[in-house]
Amino acid sequence: xxxxxxxxxxxxxxxxxxxxxxxxxxxxxxxxxxxxxxxxxxxxxxxxxxxxxxxxxxxxxxxxxxxxxxxxxxxxxxxxxxxxxxxxxxxxxxxxxxxxxxxxxxxxxxxxxxxxxxxxxxxxxxxxxxxxxxxxxxxxxxxxxxxxxxxxxxxxxxxxxxxxxxxxxxxxxxxxxxxxxxxxxxxxxxxxxxxxxxxxxxxxxxxxxxxxxxxxxxxxxxxxxxxxxxxxxxxxxxxxxxxxxxxxxxxxxxxxxxxxxxxxxxxxxxxxxxxxxxxxxxxxxxxxxxxxxxxxxxxxxxxxxxxxxxxxxxxxxxxxxxxxxxxxxxxxxxxxxxxxxxxxxxxxxxxxxxxxxxxxx
Numbered sequence: 001x002x003x004x005x006x007x008x009x010x011x012x013x014x015x016x017x018x019x020x021x022x023x024x025x026x027x028x029x030x031x032x033x034x035x036x037x038x039x040x041x042x043x044x045x046x047x048x049x050x051x052x053x054x055x056x057x058x059x060x061x062x063x064x065x066x067x068x069x070x071x072x073x074x075x076x077x078x079x080x081x082x083x084x085x086x087x088x089x090x091x092x093x094x095x096x097x098x099x100x101x102x103x104x105x106x107x108x109x110x111x112x113x114x115x116x117x118x119x120x121x122x123x124x125x126x127x128x129x130x131x132x133x134x135x136x137x138x139x140x141x142x143x144x145x146x147x148x149x150x151x152x153x154x155x156x157x158x159x160x161x162x163x164x165x166x167x168x169x170x171x172x173x174x175x176x177x178x179x180x181x182x183x184x185x186x187x188x189x190x191x192x193x194x195x196x197x198x199x200x201x202x203x204x205x206x207x208x209x210x211x212x213x214x215x216x217x218x219x220x221x222x223x224x225x226x227x228x229x230x231x232x233x234x235x236x237x238x239x240x241x242x243x244x245x246x247x248x249x250x251x252x253x254x255x256x257x258x259x260x261x262x263x264x265x266x267x268x269x270x271x272x273x274x275x276x277x278x279x280x281x282x283x284x285x286x287x288x289x290x291x292x293x294x295x296x297x298x299x300x301x302x303x304x305x306x307x308x309x310x311x312x313x314x315x316x317x318x319x320x321x322x323x324x325x326x327x328x329x330x331x332x333x334x335x336x337x338x339x340x341x342x343x344x345x346x347x348x349x350x351x352x353x354x355x356x357x358x359x360x361x
Contacts, residue, residue: 002212003137004237006169007130014126015115020060022051025215029054034325036084042073042296043216043323044209049081056090064110068098072272072301129177133168135238136181140164143188145233148225149200150193158222160187197228200343201287205234205280206294207273207302210323212237217294217323218332224292227340232288234280258283265308274301278308285314289343297324317342 005021012019022029025047033050052063063085065078082094097110112123140161147157164184171177202224210216212235221231239254258279259269266278281291293309295302306320319339321332 001209002214002237003134003141003165004212006137006165007127007134009169010133011111011126011130012114014129015111015118015122017111017114020055020058022055023058025051025213029215030325036088038080040298042299043325044207044213044296045073045077045081046325047209047213047216048077049084052081052085053088053090056085056092060092062093062095062114064095064097066099067096072299074272129174131238131241132174133171133177134241136177137165137168138236138238140168140181140184140188141236143185145221145225145231147188147191147193148222149228149230150195150197151225152192152194154226156191157188157225160184160191199228199230200289200340200347201232202229202343203232203234203280203284203288203291204294205277205291207277207296207299208235208240210294210296211235216296217321218327218329220292220294220321220332220336223333223336224340227336229340232284234276234284265312266304270301270304272299272301274305277302277305278312281309281312281314281316281318285316288316289347290317290319290339292339293318293320295320295322297322317346 009019009021029047029050031050032053033046033048036053037046037049048065052065055063063082065081066074067078068075078094078096085092085094095110095114097106099106108120108123108127111127112118112120115123144157144161151157161184164180164187167180167184168177171180204211204221211233214221221233224231255276258276260279261282262275262279265282266275269275277293284291293302293306295306309318317339319335321335
């Protein structure tokens with residue numbers, strides 16, 4: 001899911017735990033997952049099942065899968081996927097962990113257990129180093145989103161970011177990590193661009209997995225960048241980790257702000273990220289030219305959000321893209337081009353944006 005493998009493999013390897021990260025999500029991953037999944041299940045289930053199969057094929061004997069109550073179908077993934085993989089004849093141990101109930105202490109206990117009861121301070125140091133890599137990658141990705149909309153040579157920022165991911169993942173210590181971050185920050189800033197351009201600002205929101213995993217959304221951020229659009233994504237894993245796995249000692253969180261904004265239209269949590277999606281439209285309408293809403297096919301929370309959004313009293317267009325195994329990039333490109341044309345016409349007719357005080361969430 002995006003770059004989340006980097007902090008996890010870093011923490012495991014720092015403690016001497018042999019780790020088999022899944023290969024990059026691909027058409028084969030999807031094919032494997034869809035073949036063995038219930039027909040009406042959502043895309044994140046199919047892709048993560050495909051990830052697990054590919055890991056087992058590479059020799060993994062222990063699988064770790066988050067679970068938890070009061071979630072969408074994601075809370076049941078681990079149990080259903082364990083049964084499917086067992087029926088397929090794989091031999092493995094499934095380790096289920098409730099990230100949302102036990103927070104960072106539960107993660108530390110899990111890693112400590114897998115590391116053969118390594119000293120707690122060593123476990124904490126490994127987790128901190130992994131999270132430091134994640135935070136710097138997310139910071140680089142924010143810069144990529146800015147540069148991509150202005151670059152003269154399309155694809156330069158994306159190519160640099162792919163190299164940055166490898167460099168950050170390979171960094172053996174904090175000094176090397178800071179050097180890698182500095183190198184690629186300077187490289188991104190040095191990419192020739194149109195300094196006079198004022199690109200459209202489009203927010204990306206929706207279900208957690210399809211927002212963060214480029215394969216699942218057909219690389220919608222890159223496609224928008226090719227059209228000269230600056231993307232502002234609502235989710236970054238480092239931000240989510242800070243406010244979801246750690247106790248909230250920072251006052252009101254972005255998530256709580258979204259809930260408050262959504263309450264006039266949706267008064268309670270409907271599972272998944274549906275509540276947040278409604279709040280995104282309310283909170284960011286004044287700062288963006290448009291919003292792209294990403295939703296897995298059959299995802300009930302996002303279906304609820306999609307049907308409420310037209311009633312939200314804000315003047316901003318929303319394009320909902322439903323993500324499933326039936327992927328057609330040509331169709332996506334056509335829809336994005338039409339959406340961007342609409343946004344440009346609206347801006348040219350005087351739909352002014354409020355001063356941008358909004359962060360990248």
